[in-house]
Amino acid sequence: MRAFLLALLLLPLHAHAVLSILACEPEWGALAKELGGDKVNVYTAITALQDPHRVEARPSLMARARSADLLVCTGAQLEIGWVPLLQTQSGNGKIQTGQPGYFEAASAVSLIERPGSVDRSQGDVHPEGNPHLHLDPRNIAKVASALAQRMASLDGAQAAYYQGRSKEFAQRWAEASARWEQQGAPLKGMPVVVYHKDLSYLVAWLGMREVGALEPKPGLPPSTAHLTDLVERLKQSPANAVVRSAYNDPRPAQWLAERAKIPAVVLPYTVGGTEKAKDLFGLYEDTLARLLAVKR
Amino acid sequence: MALALAGAAKAQDTRELDELKRRVEELEKRSAPRPASNAFNPDISLILQGTAARSSQSPNDFQITGFAPSGGEVGPARRGFSLGESELVMSSNIDPYFRGQLVAAFTPENEVEVEEAFFQTLALGKGFTLKGGRFLSGIGYQNPIHQHAWDFQDAPLPYKAFLGGRLNDDGVQLKWVAPTELLVELGTELGRGRTFPATDPNRNRAGMWSLFGHVGGDVGAATAWRAGLSYLKTSPQDRAFTDAGVVQSFSGESKLWIADFVVKSGTNLKLQGEYFRRTEDGDLQFNGAPGDYASRQSGWYLQSVYQFMPRWRAGYRYDRLSHGTVSAPAGVTAANAPLLLTDHSPNRNTVMVDWSPTEFSRVRLQLASDKSRVGVTDNQVLLQYIFSLGAHGAHTF
Numbered sequence: 001m002r003a004f005l006l007a008l009l010l011l012p013l014h015a016h017a018v019l020s021i022l023a024c025e026p027e028w029g030a031l032a033k034e035l036g037g038d039k040v041n042v043y044t045a046i047t048a049l050q051d052p053h054r055v056e057a058r059p060s061l062m063a064r065a066r067s068a069d070l071l072v073c074t075g076a077q078l079e080i081g082w083v084p085l086l087q088t089q090s091g092n093g094k095i096q097t098g099q100p101g102y103f104e105a106a107s108a109v110s111l112i113e114r115p116g117s118v119d120r121s122q123g124d125v126h127p128e129g130n131p132h133l134h135l136d137p138r139n140i141a142k143v144a145s146a147l148a149q150r151m152a153s154l155d156g157a158q159a160a161y162y163q164g165r166s167k168e169f170a171q172r173w174a175e176a177s178a179r180w181e182q183q184g185a186p187l188k189g190m191p192v193v194v195y196h197k198d199l200s201y202l203v204a205w206l207g208m209r210e211v212g213a214l215e216p217k218p219g220l221p222p223s224t225a226h227l228t229d230l231v232e233r234l235k236q237s238p239a240n241a242v243v244r245s246a247y248n249d250p251r252p253a254q255w256l257a258e259r260a261k262i263p264a265v266v267l268p269y270t271v272g273g274t275e276k277a278k279d280l281f282g283l284y285e286d287t288l289a290r291l292l293a294v295k296r
Numbered sequence: 297m298a299l300a301l302a303g304a305a306k307a308q309d310t311r312e313l314d315e316l317k318r319r320v321e322e323l324e325k326r327s328a329p330r331p332a333s334n335a336f337n338p339d340i341s342l343i344l345q346g347t348a349a350r351s352s353q354s355p356n357d358f359q360i361t362g363f364a365p366s367g368g369e370v371g372p373a374r375r376g377f378s379l380g381e382s383e384l385v386m387s388s389n390i391d392p393y394f395r396g397q398l399v400a401a402f403t404p405e406n407e408v409e410v411e412e413a414f415f416q417t418l419a420l421g422k423g424f425t426l427k428g429g430r431f432l433s434g435i436g437y438q439n440p441i442h443q444h445a446w447d448f449q450d451a452p453l454p455y456k457a458f459l460g461g462r463l464n465d466d467g468v469q470l471k472w473v474a475p476t477e478l479l480v481e482l483g484t485e486l487g488r489g490r491t492f493p494a495t496d497p498n499r500n501r502a503g504m505w506s507l508f509g510h511v512g513g514d515v516g517a518a519t520a521w522r523a524g525l526s527y528l529k530t531s532p533q534d535r536a537f538t539d540a541g542v543v544q545s546f547s548g549e550s551k552l553w554i555a556d557f558v559v560k561s562g563t564n565l566k567l568q569g570e571y572f573r574r575t576e577d578g579d580l581q582f583n584g585a586p587g588d589y590a591s592r593q594s595g596w597y598l599q600s601v602y603q604f605m606p607r608w609r610a611g612y613r614y615d616r617l618s619h620g621t622v623s624a625p626a627g628v629t630a631a632n633a634p635l636l637l638t639d640h641s642p643n644r645n646t647v648m649v650d651w652s653p654t655e656f657s658r659v660r661l662q663l664a665s666d667k668s669r670v671g672v673t674d675n676q677v678l679l680q681y682i683f684s685l686g687a688h689g690a691h692t693f
Contacts, residue, residue, distance in 0.1 A: 047517055054563055058520035058693050059479035059512025066423050066473040077688070081655075085690045088395060091473045093419035098392065120656060120685075220654065221606040249606070 019155045022064045022095075024073035024083065025052055027134040028105060028147075030271040030280050032072055034169050035148045039158045043068075048273035051247045052078060052198075053124065053219065057085035065090035068101070070154055072147065075104025076111060076131035100154055106131060108146035109139045113200055124219025134270065135202035137177040137284060144169055176281055183288050186295055191237065193230065193262075195222075195244035195253060198269065202287065211239050214252045222252035231259045238262070241294040245269035263294045338388035338396075339687035343444045345380030349373035349678035353669065360457050361640040361670040362619035363593065364546065365537045366492045368460025372666065373449065373678050379404040380680070383411070383444060385689065393419045399442070411442075411464060423473040433463040434471065434483045435508050435526035437556035437570055445691050447566070447601045448648055449662050449680045453615040454572040454595030457642075458552055460492040463528070465504055479512040479522070493550040493574075494530035504530040512693075519561045522693065526554040534581075539635040546589060548578010560693070564603035571596040580625055582633065587625020594618045599646075609650050616643040640670040658682045 019040045023029035029044030036042065043064050046055055052074075065071065065086040073079050087096055094101035111129025118127045133139045148166030152159035188207035194200075195214045203210050212233060216226040243265045244253040250266070257264035267287050268277035276286040349355075351372055358371035381404070387397035399412040414429030432440045438455065439462050451461045467487030474480035489503020490496050497503045506529070512522030529551050536545035556570040573594045580589035597615035604610055619639050630637040644667060650660035659681050666674040 049517075051563070056520070056560070056693050057690070058514065058560070059510070059522045060477070060514045060520065062473065062481070062693075063477055063479035063513070067475045080688045081690050083690075085692060088416060088418065089425065089471075089473075089692075091420060091423040091425045091471065093421040096392070096418050097389070120654075124654070 019069050019151060019158070020067055021070045021072060022061075022068040022086075024055075024071070024079050025134075026271040026273075027140075027280065027283070028072040028074070028143075030283075031140065031144055031147060032070075032151075034280065035144060035162055035165050036151060037161070037165055039155070039161055040151070048268060048270045048277070049247050053081075055079070055082045057082040057089070061086055062090050065095060066092050068092060068095055070101050070103060070151065071095040072103045073105070074131050074133065075106035076128040076133075077126045078131035100150065103147060103150050105139075105143045105147075106133060108143045109133050112204060113197065123215075123217030130197055130200050132198040133201055135199060135287075136205040137173065137180060138205070139201065140280060141170060141173055141177070144173065172281075176284070180284050180288055183292070187288075187291055190291075190295055191239040193234070193239045193242040193256065193260075195242075195248045198245055199243060199267065202267075206291070208291075211237055214242070214244070214256065221249075227252060227256055227259075230256060234260045234262075241265045241291075243267055243291075246273035265290050265294055267291075336388075338386040341385045341684055341686035341689055343381075343383040343385070343442075344683045344685070345382065345444060345681065346378065347373045347380055347449065347678050347680045348377050349375055349676065351375060351674055351676040353666075353672055353674035358668065358674075359635060360453065360617065360642050360668045361635060361638050362622075362642065363457045363617065364535070364544075364636060366457060366460035368456070368462070368492060370451065370456035370461050372664075372674065372676050373680075380682075381409075381443065383442070385687075389418065390415065393417060423475060425471045425473075427469040427471070428467070430464055430466045431469065433465060433485055433487075433506060433528075434469060435463065435485075435506050435528055435552075436554045437522075437524065437558050437568055439463055441692060444682050444684070447599065447609075447611050448613055448646055449660065449678060452570070452597035452599070452613065453617050453642055453644060453668065454570065454597060457593075457595060457617055458493065458572050458574050463491070465490050465494075467502065467504070477513075479510065481510040481512075483508045489530050489532075493528075493532055493535075493552065493576075495532040495535045497531070497533055504528065519559065520693070521557065521559045523557040524555070526552075526556070528552040528554075536581075537635075539633060542583045542632060543581075544583075544633060544636065545581045546576065546578060547581075548576060548589065550574065550576045558693070565600070566602075567598075567600045569596065569598040580628070582625060582628045585625070587628065589622075589624055591620065591622040593620040593622070607652055609652070611648045611650075613646040613648075614643070615646075617641060638670050642668040644668065656684045 021032045021040050021042045023032055023042055023044045026044050026048050029042050032040060032042045045061050073083055114129035115125050118125050148162050152162045184206045191209045191211045193212040194210055197218050212230050214222040216223055239262055241263045242253045242256050245267055246269050253264045267290060268274040268283055271277055271279060271283050274286050277283040355372045355374055381401040384400045389395045394415050395418055396415045401409045401411045403409060410430060412431050414427050414431040416427045417425055434440050455461055465487030467485055469483060469485040471483040485506040486502040487504040494503045508526035510522055510524040514520050531549055533547045534545045536543055552574045554570055554572050558568040560566045576591045578589055579586055595617035599613035601609050601611035618641050624637060644664055646664040648660055648662040650658050652658040662678050664676040666676060
């Protein structure tokens with residue numbers, strides 16, 4: 001009996017031995033695993049096949065948010081439709097905005113495409129800038145170092161462990177980035193049509209040229225009129241490929257690809273988006289391989 | 297020598313590059329958005345709504361036969377063009393410990409109604425949240441959802457009959473989320489008993505209390521569900537209405553049970569249903585003469601909404617009430633108290649199609665065949681618009 005009571009007392013301590021992390025998107029879940037190793041328990045809110053703009057605060061997320069020590073999100077209003085609900089309804093003071101248990105990747109990097117003025121007539125624009133920041137490896141490096149610091153401050157007992165892993169990750173990442181930049185050099189200047197503005201960082205990093213988007217305005221579904229117009233425009237300035245993310249509807253890209261006689265390329269967009277994008281390294285390797293395959 | 301020079305030049309280049317990088321980063325930091333002077337203002341959003349409606353029966357004499365009137369705005373949309381409720385929502389964190397929210401509704405009758413005005417704790421921890429003020433009660437599935445986020449223009453019949461459309465009392469709510477992977481959420485509320493089924497008692501204690509629990513989780517990656525059970529207890533005093541020229545008034549206890557569930561599959565299919573069961577026990581004054589009264593009545597609805605292509609959704613709802621058993625004082629019969637005692641099971645079929653160009657705009661066509669009134673079918677057609685301006689609202693599951 002006494003042993004049982006003792007076990008009951010110890011139970012919560014054991015549960016806290018591991019830092020419990022709720023990641024809003026797969027890229028941050030993967031990064032938290034890289035940095036936290038077996039000292040963290042990571043749950044990722046959505047898969048790569050789910051549109052990060054259309055997430056609901058579903059019951060399982062509420063339950064995970066309740067016990068999370070750290071909520072890792074992109075920020076810049078990407079999760080505005082659901083993270084505030086998780087914060088206010090889960091009864092967890094640790095993950096509130098402004099607390100150390102809430103981490104925004106956007107706070108570690110500077111965002112591109114920050115609009116001068118915002119108005120909903122421009123579509124789904126984010127006042128702080130484009131939130132899809134993880135497709136530039138330099139941003140991953142910055143976020144990784146900030147996130148490792150945060151994890152170390154939350155879980156002081158393992159601080160050295162996180163710092164060690166962070167250093168090791170930074171080194172591997174720098175080497176890989178240099179390799180990718182070399183591999184991606186031929187993509188410089190390659191004109192592409194994108195689906196949504198979620199590939200802007202990738203396009204900018206590789207120096208590709210975005211000559212059009214399937215969405216008439218960010219967040220609006222592609223319309224026939226807009227696609228027809230795009231086909232016309234591609235006759236003037238042709239593109240090498242139409243590129244979409246794994247979670248996008250394949251049909252508009254297929255439609256345009258057939259009309260404009262260019263290949264349609266599916267990019268993993270994030271970890272888990274394709275078979276090969278098993279982790280952050282795989283994400284970049286597969287993304288580059290798929291783009292290089294259509295480079296003529 | 298040449299090699300050494302080249303190496304030195306390279307080192308120089310690298311150093312210059314590093315210096316440039318550092319300066320760019322500094323500039324980026326400096327150009328980071330500075331908080332504007334209105335940064336501490338609450339998030340504000342505004343909902344604009346309106347309808348154009350036709351109905352074969354006059355909405356002015358709407359009633360649900362077999363059920364005591366619930367006093368809420370439960371009738372079908374008015375005929376012709378009419379403005380719906382315009383809602384002004386303001387919310388913000390107050391400090392690290394509290395947040396507050398106000399939802400004011402401007403009614404087409406040029407009145408302002410406070411739908412919600414509450415504070416809520418942020419930092420109690422251990423899964424606890426305390427709310428106080430006026431708020432939509434956490435009972436049932438649809439009750440805490442704002443009207444502009446409903447999948448049909450009006451409330452299901454059991455909400456109309458048993459809660460006057462919805463319950464938003466003045467009081468406190470304590471909610472606890474269990475530290476489990478399956479969502480387990482328990483809540484309780486104490487309130488004044490401001491509206492139906494209560495009667496706003498002038499007493500030094502709570503006039504309503506409720507208890508609710510939810511469980512929920514995922515099935516696979518794409519399907520999420522939640523089920524709940526709620527209990528609401530009130531003690532109405534002299535809850536009166538006039539029927540067939542006679543004043544009837546009830547005093548006693550009213551207990552309501554609600555079982556609810558919702559399943560969402562992918563981003564395009566939603567199925568929800570709720571079952572209500574109410575027992576009332578007490579005293580009925582009929583034309584001034586007292587007598588014993590007891591009733592056991594129930595109702596349910598089931599509805600599904602399917603997004604069949606981007607921007608377009610279609611939905612169907614069936615709702616039904618069961619008159620159940622009502623025992624009235626001797627001499628009170630369906631002849632002299634037809635509204636309360638006519639054995640009628642109101643039911644309704646509703647279909648809708650809506651088009652949402654973005655998540656901020658929606659236009660809906662809704663058709664209903666409403667048999668709330670005994671012996672009459674009310675065929676209703678309406679067009680509704682819902683527009684949201686301002687801050688992006690977060691909608692509950």
